[in-house]
Amino acid sequence: xxxxxxxxxxxxxxxxxxxxxxxxxxxxxxxxxxxxxxxxxxxxxxxxxxxxxxxxxxxxxxxxxxxxxxxxxxxxxxxxxxxxxxxxxxxxxxxxxxxxxxxxxxxxxxxxxxxxxxxxxxxxxxxxxxxxxxxxxxxxxxxxxxxxxxxxxxxxxxxxxxxxxxxxxxxxxxxxxxxxxxxxxxxxxxxxxxxxxxxxxxxxxxxxxxxxxxxxxxxxxxxxxxxxxxxxxxxxx
Amino acid sequence: xxxxxxxxxxxxxxxxxxxxxxxxxxxxxxxxxxxxxxxxxxxxxxxxxxxxxxxxxxxxxxxxxxxxxxxxxxxxxxxxxxxxxxxxxxxxxxxxxxxxxxxxxxxxxxxxxxxxxxxxxxxxxxxxxxxxxxxxxxxxxxxxxxxxxxxxxxxxxxxxxxxxxxxxxxxxxxxxxxxxxxxxxxxxxxxxxxxxxxxxxxxxxxxxxxxxxxxxxxxxxxxxxxxxxxxxxxxxx
DNA sequence: CGTCAGCTTGATTACTTTCAATTGTTGTGG
DNA sequence: CCACAACAATTGAAAGTAATCAAGCTGACG
Numbered sequence: 001x002x003x004x005x006x007x008x009x010x011x012x013x014x015x016x017x018x019x020x021x022x023x024x025x026x027x028x029x030x031x032x033x034x035x036x037x038x039x040x041x042x043x044x045x046x047x048x049x050x051x052x053x054x055x056x057x058x059x060x061x062x063x064x065x066x067x068x069x070x071x072x073x074x075x076x077x078x079x080x081x082x083x084x085x086x087x088x089x090x091x092x093x094x095x096x097x098x099x100x101x102x103x104x105x106x107x108x109x110x111x112x113x114x115x116x117x118x119x120x121x122x123x124x125x126x127x128x129x130x131x132x133x134x135x136x137x138x139x140x141x142x143x144x145x146x147x148x149x150x151x152x153x154x155x156x157x158x159x160x161x162x163x164x165x166x167x168x169x170x171x172x173x174x175x176x177x178x179x180x181x182x183x184x185x186x187x188x189x190x191x192x193x194x195x196x197x198x199x200x201x202x203x204x205x206x207x208x209x210x211x212x213x214x215x216x217x218x219x220x221x222x223x224x225x226x227x228x229x230x231x232x233x234x235x236x237x
Numbered sequence: 238x239x240x241x242x243x244x245x246x247x248x249x250x251x252x253x254x255x256x257x258x259x260x261x262x263x264x265x266x267x268x269x270x271x272x273x274x275x276x277x278x279x280x281x282x283x284x285x286x287x288x289x290x291x292x293x294x295x296x297x298x299x300x301x302x303x304x305x306x307x308x309x310x311x312x313x314x315x316x317x318x319x320x321x322x323x324x325x326x327x328x329x330x331x332x333x334x335x336x337x338x339x340x341x342x343x344x345x346x347x348x349x350x351x352x353x354x355x356x357x358x359x360x361x362x363x364x365x366x367x368x369x370x371x372x373x374x375x376x377x378x379x380x381x382x383x384x385x386x387x388x389x390x391x392x393x394x395x396x397x398x399x400x401x402x403x404x405x406x407x408x409x410x411x412x413x414x415x416x417x418x419x420x421x422x423x424x425x426x427x428x429x430x431x432x433x434x435x436x437x438x439x440x441x442x443x444x445x446x447x448x449x450x451x452x453x454x455x456x457x458x459x460x461x462x463x464x465x466x467x468x469x470x471x472x473x474x
Numbered sequence: 475c476g477t478c479a480g481c482t483t484g485a486t487t488a489c490t491t492t493c494a495a496t497t498g499t500t501g502t503g504g
Numbered sequence: 505c506c507a508c509a510a511c512a513a514t515t516g517a518a519a520g521t522a523a524t525c526a527a528g529c530t531g532a533c534g
Contacts, residue, residue: 070383072391073471080383096376102383125365131372138375139333145382146307146317146339153389153432154309157522186480195390200522202482218531219480234310394490424513434491439514455499456512 008062010034011113016062017086021133029123036119042106049090051103057114059089064110065172065183068102069192079193081144082107082171091134092141094120107183152195155234160194161204162233165214167193169223179215179222186219208232245299247271248350253299254323258370266360273356279343286327288340294351296326301347302409302420305339306429316430318381319344319408328371329378331357345421389432392471397431398441399470402451404430406460416452416459423456445469 009015011034012027022030037060042048048059048066066083080102083089093100094117124131151163165181172183191201205221208214213229215222223229246252248271249264259267274297279285285296285303303320317339320326330337331354361368388400402418409420428438442458445451450466452459460466 070387072387073473076391078387078390092376092379096373101380128362131368135372136333138379139329142329142375142379142382143338145379145386149382149386150307150309150315153315154313197523236310
């Protein structure tokens with residue numbers, strides 16, 4: 001953890017996101033947050049919080065990519081959503097004063113701030129704009145979760161895999177403007193997004209490759225024809 | 238619509254729920270709500286709001302049962318959650334200023350109040366307790382949606398059907414303390430909860446009946462052994 | 475250079491859907 | 505009140521999809 005090498009801005013000068021939940025918060029309150037934050041580093045694969053653990057604060061991602069998953073009774077993982085630079089984590093559990101219900105894992109090396117629960121709640125109560133932002137965050141999460149539910153319940157594997165790739169592209173974009181999706185995932189993780197098995201994922205990716213829609217290069221996935229991929233995913237919106 | 242026969246209390250004297258979101262709201266604000274509400278009646282099967290329609294208010298269920306569903310691209314329905322007396326509907330769309338994204342349908346004759354959007358937002362902004370209640374409502378919805386997602390993604394049909402029955406029992410209880418689940422659903426609707434087909438649902442219900450866990454009497458479902466049903470659903474919590 | 479984790483492929487099996495046909499139930503208009 | 509239409513439930517057979525099981529491969533890394 002070579003903190004000396006990393007430039008860390010105070011919350012008051014945060015530029016990681018132009019539309020984050022804290023963007024509308026006053027300088028004064030950001031200053032309070034600043035005093036109450038702790039800096040954490042996680043290596044790829046490390047767990048940021050576990051399912052069932054008690055909530056001790058709000059996580060704010062300064063850099064890196066994180067997956068939120070949920071384990072079924074049989075231990076199989078389902079990825080619920082992703083979080084990246086500028087996103088916050090753990091608000092659902094914090095706000096309903098619950099334990100974490102979806103473990104978060106670093107998909108690459110991450111730098112995360114932990115904001116004190118008390119301080120956050122304090123600001124939340126005095127800042128209607130922030131509270132509205134949180135409500136919208138929850139609403140959007142709910143909307144996505146319900147959409148994912150429908151997709152997993154009703155779509156075929158190739159549709160779900162295609163949709164997963166579209167989602168990844170939308171979320172993480174391309175590597176310097178090219179066609180390679182800007183995130184490193186194992187086949188097994190892609191399976192955990194689409195709600196299927198590793199083997200089926202591999203076969204399906206190969207099929208999409210053969211169809212000329214994507215191009216598999218090592219572990220990287222290139223999207224050759226996003227429109228066709230969207231068609232394959234049966235996304236109409 | 239024989240309104241004359243139905244006794245309608247003002248919001249200030251509402252007793253439909255002891256833990257509803259409005260329970261903590263002041264008399265004064267309830268009075269405001271009261272002035273701004275409209276009374277609507279829906280027959281069984283009627284749609285209260287459609288997917289894609291613009292949000293014009295908040296629905297509060299005075300009596301009756303409602304299902305919120307979502308349609309897949311192929312037109313197949315997935316039931317997302319239920320609402321009954323004392324629950325509110327449409328808050329997600331209203332709060333994120335979105336169109337309705339999950340249509341609501343009356344499962345039996347319903348009496349529903351429509352609260353004005355403006356009036357509600359007004360009170361919401363002045364009442365931190367209410368806004369906290371809403372946040373918790375959203376949090377809980379999100380939690381359930383994610384749980385349902387895992388279940389549909391990972392459980393077998395018999396587990397999902399079993400779980401659906403447990404959910405129905407928890408939500409609607411028994412008919413006068415007996416063993417009959419207090420809600421009327423078609424096989425097709427049960428299928429839409431569990432994310433399967435009507436035929437498979439029928440076969441599965443028959444199997445549970447043969448196992449002595451439930452007893453099918455006409456369209457009513459009796460739960461003979463709730464513990465075994467929970468086991469069959471692989472619910473551990 | 476061995477090991478381990480991830481990737482790939484093939485064969486088999488199990489589960490669920492789909493299609494088709496029949497019966498039962500309900501509500502409605504004559 | 506009955507006949508009919510529309511919807512709901514049921515059952516069987518066939519087809520399809522994806523999971524599972526087994527085995528070999530590949531590449532990164534100590």
